[in-house]
Amino acid sequence: MTPRWMSESPRPFSKVxxxxxGEIAVRVLQAAREAGLIGVAVYSENDxxxxxxxxxxESVLLEGDDLDSTYLNAEAIIEAxxxxxxxxxxxxxxxxxxxADFARQVEDAGILWIGPPADAIETMGDKISARSLMIQSGxxxxxxxxIPVEEGADHLGPLASAAAKVGYPLLIKASAGGGGKGxxxxxxxxxxxxxxxxxxxxxxxxxxxGTVYIEKLLSRARHVEIQVLCDSLGGAIxxxxxxxxxxxxxxxxxxxxxxxxxxxAVREAMGEAAVTAARSVNYVGAGTVEFLLSSNGQFYxxxxxxxxxxxxxxxxxxxxxxxxQKQFEVASGLPVGILxxxxxxxxxxxxxxxxxxxPGSGFLPSTGRLVMWRPPSGPGTRVDSGVREGDEVTIxxxxxxxxxxxxAPSRNAAIRRLYTALSDFVVLGVRTNIEFLxxxxxxxxxxxxxxxxxxxxSTDSSELSGDEPDGPFLTAIAAxxxxxxxxxxxxxxxxxxxxxxxxxxxxxxxxxxTFP
Amino acid sequence: MEWSVxxxxxxxxxxxxxxxxxxSATPISRDGDELDIGKISVRPDGKPGRxxxxxxxxxxLAHVARSGDSWWVHVDGRAHEIRFHEQGSKGPSYSDGSLTxxxxxxxxxxxxxxxxxxxxxxxxVVLEAMxxxxxxxxxxxxxxxxxxxxxxxxxxMGSVLIEIGD
Numbered sequence: 001m002t003p004r005w006m007s008e009s010p011r012p013f014s015k016v017x018x019x020x021x022g023e024i025a026v027r028v029l030q031a032a033r034e035a036g037l038i039g040v041a042v043y044s045e046n047d048x049x050x051x052x053x054x055x056x057x058e059s060v061l062l063e064g065d066d067l068d069s070t071y072l073n074a075e076a077i078i079e080a081x082x083x084x085x086x087x088x089x090x091x092x093x094x095x096x097x098x099x100a101d102f103a104r105q106v107e108d109a110g111i112l113w114i115g116p117p118a119d120a121i122e123t124m125g126d127k128i129s130a131r132s133l134m135i136q137s138g139x140x141x142x143x144x145x146x147i148p149v150e151e152g153a154d155h156l157g158p159l160a161s162a163a164a165k166v167g168y169p170l171l172i173k174a175s176a177g178g179g180g181k182g183x184x185x186x187x188x189x190x191x192x193x194x195x196x197x198x199x200x201x202x203x204x205x206x207x208x209x210g211t212v213y214i215e216k217l218l219s220r221a222r223h224v225e226i227q228v229l230c231d232s233l234g235g236a237i238x239x240x241x242x243x244x245x246x247x248x249x250x251x252x253x254x255x256x257x258x259x260x261x262x263x264x265a266v267r268e269a270m271g272e273a274a275v276t277a278a279r280s281v282n283y284v285g286a287g288t289v290e291f292l293l294s295s296n297g298q299f300y301x302x303x304x305x306x307x308x309x310x311x312x313x314x315x316x317x318x319x320x321x322x323x324x325q326k327q328f329e330v331a332s333g334l335p336v337g338i339l340x341x342x343x344x345x346x347x348x349x350x351x352x353x354x355x356x357x358x359p360g361s362g363f364l365p366s367t368g369r370l371v372m373w374r375p376p377s378g379p380g381t382r383v384d385s386g387v388r389e390g391d392e393v394t395i396x397x398x399x400x401x402x403x404x405x406x407x408a409p410s411r412n413a414a415i416r417r418l419y420t421a422l423s424d425f426v427v428l429g430v431r432t433n434i435e436f437l438x439x440x441x442x443x444x445x446x447x448x449x450x451x452x453x454x455x456x457x458s459t460d461s462s463e464l465s466g467d468e469p470d471g472p473f474l475t476a477i478a479a480x481x482x483x484x485x486x487x488x489x490x491x492x493x494x495x496x497x498x499x500x501x502x503x504x505x506x507x508x509x510x511x512x513x514t515f516p
Numbered sequence: 517m518e519w520s521v522x523x524x525x526x527x528x529x530x531x532x533x534x535x536x537x538x539x540s541a542t543p544i545s546r547d548g549d550e551l552d553i554g555k556i557s558v559r560p561d562g563k564p565g566r567x568x569x570x571x572x573x574x575x576x577l578a579h580v581a582r583s584g585d586s587w588w589v590h591v592d593g594r595a596h597e598i599r600f601h602e603q604g605s606k607g608p609s610y611s612d613g614s615l616t617x618x619x620x621x622x623x624x625x626x627x628x629x630x631x632x633x634x635x636x637x638x639x640x641v642v643l644e645a646m647x648x649x650x651x652x653x654x655x656x657x658x659x660x661x662x663x664x665x666x667x668x669x670x671x672x673m674g675s676v677l678i679e680i681g682d
Contacts, residue, residue: 181648198642201624202649360523364618364650367673371581371588372565395619395645423593428581435594469596471521471528472553473571476541477578478587478598479519479530480558481567483539487582 003036010333013088013112014038017060017081018052020092021071022386023402024308025052028090031324033057040086042077044070046396051386058084071095074102078109088112088331090324094398097307098125114331116230116306120281124304127175128213134301137280139273142292142300144215156193162214163192169217172196174203174210180250181206185217218292220452223247224259224299225290226274227315227323229338230283231330237340238271239319242288242311246440248363248456253433254440255311256350257318260411260449261293270299277304285330286312286323295452310353310403313384317349317407348414349407352422352437354385356399359436359465365399368392371429371487376421380407393430401432411449415441439464522597538570615655615678617671621645626667628678632660640678643671658682 002012017040018028025041029052032039041056045065053059060080062070069076072095081089089106091097097115100122106113115121124130134141145162163170163186172195174182182203184195196212204210222245230236243259244252262270274289281304288309290302312323321338330336357363373389385402387393393401404421408414422438443463445451456464481487519528526546533540538559543550557570558578567578569591578591587598625642628634639651640660661681665671 198649205644358618361618362650362653365645367619369583371583372579372590374579395621426579426590426595428579428588428590428595429583431597432595438593466594469521469523469594471524471526472544472546472551473556474521474589474591474596474598475519475528475530476544476553476556477558477567477569477580477589477591478600479517479532480539480541480556481580481587481589482582482600483532483534484558484560484567486560486565486567486580487587 005035005329006332006334008334009329011112012332015040015084015086016088016090016114016328017042017077017084017086017111018056018090018092019071019077020090020095020097021047021050021052022397023384023400024092024094024310024386026055026386027384028092028308028324029055031322031328032090035325035328037088037328038086040081040084042071042080046394050391051388060084067095074099074105078105078111081106081111082109086111088114090114090327091307093305093307093310098305100125112331114285114327116281116283116285116287120283121306123281124306125176127173127177127303128211130303131301133280134277137276139277139280139301140299142215142218142302145213155196159196159214160189160192163189166214166216169219171215171217172199172212173215174199174207174212176207176209176211177203180247182210182212183250218294218300219454220295222259222261222293222451223252223290223302223453224262224270224293225288225302225309226271227309227312227319228274228278228283228287228289229321229323229326229330229336230278230285230287231336232284232333233335235336236275236278236283237336237338237343238274239315239321239323239343240345241267241270242309242314244311245451245453246446246456247453250453252311252353253456254350254352254437254446255314256348256411256414257314258345258348259293266293266297266299273299273301277301286327292453310400311351313382313403313405314349314351317382317405318345318347319343320346347407347409348411349405350414350418351403351405352418352441353400353433354402354404354425354427354437355433356393356401356430357433358431359433359461360431363433365395366431367394368430370401370427372426373428374424374426375402376404376424378421380417381421382406401427401430415447435466436464439466518601518603520599520601522599527601615640615652615676615680617643617673617675617677618650618652619643619645620673621650621671623665623667623669623671623677624649626663626665628660628663630660630663634658634660634680652677654680656680 002014006012015038016032018025029039038057041053041059043053062076064070089111096102100118103113103118145166169187172184182199184199186195200210224241227239241259242257244255246254277289288305291299293299356366358366370391375383382405406417408417529545530541538557540557558567561568569578581588589596621643624644628640634654636657638654641652643650658680662679
């Protein structure tokens, strides 16, 4: 049965399969439940007890022990949708979300694709064709060389001459890329070859396509992106910007809205450029047009992400629009239902990505069991997460554990709220970047709103590592906790009535005696 | 029982005194030297994984949990890992000149040869994990005495990759 809000929809649906895992699968499945839809999860063997499976109304196992046979297996996922009678599919982000051929296969199977048309994904997904289209449409692009350097071909000659034309420092980018994978900066010619090979290799591994191109590296630039929302009736609006300048190795770390670097004239111009970009590919659904904002206020098209974005919550918090619900609505053929003039930007929102990684050893991913997981809560605090206490963090999947999002009346209030929420976020058993986030957030450059995309990579790590741990104090707590047996679950009532105090489950007595 | 705090190099020994369900740590020594840090006492607050820590007359809440040979402590807004060791056991992996894999992955490239001298921080190995390339650098200067793996090999977390002599 289709939900009542869809009664006027040209393409109603009632059961949505979410072809993803982790926090975004949880987010979409939750939204589906709220929308009165039946939510179906897919999962791999090692995800069988994951949170997204628990939240789904139904779930289907994808057999196999690698990504290609599970979350990247288009045939198996479409077959799962068919088998359980799902009439719509939401791809989330990552995995198959930006594979045009997958979007086509889904539609060909008679399943509604909750995303943009396959042609739009294809044009924007190939960074080289996207650049050409933007130039045609009058959207400014970064100076660069669009001569594709094909993998396997004799690459060094064309590469070196393209590089010389663009000039150093430059950026090698995967044409099929995203999320910082397959992207390398080159500061001088002698590093060109190694960085090119690394970029092509990463691009091949991550996207199955090692084609790269070269762009001028703009220094001291900010990353500002515009959220767009388009319907199949020709309606297109933008929901203002997100500033994602705080990045490490091109991976976003902290995102906020509004951007501290935009004035209303630039905001409006950027918003219009984003809508132009979306219209140029007949976009439908929620999408993001990314720009680099140079220090002199010029902005350049970077790429368009044809899917829901990791950092979409900061726009939801400031605009009051539920983007996943809107994806459902426009996919069913309904209009966006919001006029550009009705779009508001209320207060300030910041998101911090909580990663299982160790800032103390080069941000390598960390693994282990989340022996304690206590997310913060309170007014203006939102946690989007795909894990819970007791879950195992492995290297099989992306190391992002959660997104911590805050909303407050002003930027300063939002920073203080986020700092407090990060301090209250108790994650034990796996190393995280929480302390690093606290330090980045309280760095003068971030407080003043002046960070550019090079900030984290160019700042001395000692400025972001915080105070030395108080070793004796911590050792005293750990040793005492061990003696008191504080790791144990409370013993069951029958065996633990304490003969001294008479209290049931008194941990003082029963546990002390187990220690030599 | 000895203790070490991740992010630090010393080894601690703690003497624990118990009274009325509370444990006081005094004295504490680091690498044999006794430290004067005042009296720290810890008592459970009745819920698992929570401890009340008293220092200098003030109390605060700490979250504690054990995982393997480590205790994890969250206090003052930060999480820490504190390892316990049998008395006299060898130090943490980085101090003895061997370089271990920080996570499971595949060796993409070996950037050094046996016998080569390296400086501290020099990239030695490119390891691929989670579809990203990670460069692993020398924890100290020295000569490469042994390479345990070849390009393309899969390694488990904690495998010794390279040994560095002085």
